[in-house]
Ligand SMILES: O=P(O)(O)OC[C@H]1O[C@H](OP(=O)(O)OP(=O)(O)O)[C@H](O)[C@@H]1O
Ligand SMILES: O=c1cc[nH]c(=O)[nH]1
């Protein structure tokens with residue numbers, strides 16, 4: 001399934017990403033902010049455990065997210081600020097990494113590096129801001145399934161209708177939380193209106 005955010009703050013922040021005046025530093029910080037909101041939407045139903053803590057009035061049983069059951073995995077480069085943002089909320093979540101690059105001639109993704117912790121019995125939150133053809137996300141999900149992830153949730157910022165459909169058809173068991181689905185994929189497989197190349201915008205390489 002996929003769920004497009006209805007949060008007006010998320011929409012507001014996505015439009016800041018689209019603005020060409022937004023500097024790379026502000027772009028990364030905005031991605032961090034959006035990702036923290038998307039993560040709280042995605043984790044709303046996540047299982048909690050009871051923890052006994054000491055408060056100013058003594059011992060108290062409280063409900064906390066079972067962070068040990070989570071693994072955060074960004075698809076580099078553009079997914080990196082998403083990880084940074086979510087780690088500010090969940091600083092002790094385990095993280096793994098997939099470094100992928102889409103070949104701009106063929107639009108096929110290639111995996112260059114991975115470092116993934118044990119995923120057995122873990123829920124993976126896969127992070128990539130852009131879902132254009134959907135190829136990178138589909139390949140990333142397949143890789144994590146081959147590593148026996150128990151459940152996969154993706155957090156994405158902008159998708160094309162084509163890419164989102166491809167991902168949900170290829171992996172109907174994956175829950176996709178996306179900030180905004182844009183109008184279309186263009187003839188160069190870029191999202192319109194989109195924001196350009198998210199990696200270049202984030203790391204000042206355009
Ligand atoms: O849905 P797709 O057609 O596969 O395109 C989306 C992919 O392209 C972008 O990464 P890119 O390959 O440009 O790498 P980068 O993050 O290093 O810029 C983006 O972050 C996705 O991973
Ligand atoms: O629109 C697009 C397509 C692929 N990658 C991006 O960063 N943006």
Ligand SMILES: [Mg+2]
Pocket residue numbers: 197198199200
């Ligand atoms: Mg790129």
